[in-house]
Amino acid sequence: MAARIAKSLKLHFGSKPKTPSPPSTPPPPTTANGSGAHFLAMQKPINSAKEDEFRQVFSYFDNDKDGRISADELRSYFTSIGESMTHDEAQKIVLEFDKNGDGLLEYEEFVVLMEKDDNVLKKAFEVFEVEKGSGFITAEGLRQVLRRLGNSKSYQECEDMIRVFDLDGNGVLDFHEFNKMMTN
DSSP states (O other), rough: HHHHHHHHHHHHHHOOOOOOBBBBOOOOOOTTTSSSOGGGGGGGOBBBHHHHHHHHHHHHHHOOEEEEEEEEHHHHHHHTTTTOHHHHHHHHHEEEEHHSSSSSSSSSHHHHHHHHHHHHHHHHHHHHHHSSTOOOOOOOHHHHHHHHOOOOOOOHHHHHHHHHHTOOOOOSHHHHHHHHHHHH
8 A cells, every 4th residue: 555655656746757866864853843854764775866856846745835634634634545445454554654643744754765776666566557457557548547637748748757767669568667767
């Protein structure tokens, strides 16, 4: 479930390739009570392009702009893209990544969620694999999902986005190519 969130958001906001930037230092803690160590200090630093992307995504999620994401805000996102999520499912995700125990996701906790890798990519791939079981993301499938996310693109624009990462030139993205796209 957490995988579904992380990659759905990465795909929504990260549909064009990113140019690697030098590593940045993690942001200072923003816990509600200001106490506790910055748990991201042990995480690998994220580059500034990824940092910008994560902040943009976090801001999109944070409907009330209080600097924290609630289970209701999580559910609201999935409803907006046509996927269902129960309150209990959303609450489980929040609690899994809520390190300071306030029942909400602060930015640093959200970054940990977004950095989930392997299983997350598989789940995200499945969301964009409109023709289920095909093993490919097509331009039309990409267009449909982006439209549901409120980011309408033309068929040609979707073909162009795929072409950037289509390593074998067959006009579609397989999981390997999708993985390359998501790690750029």
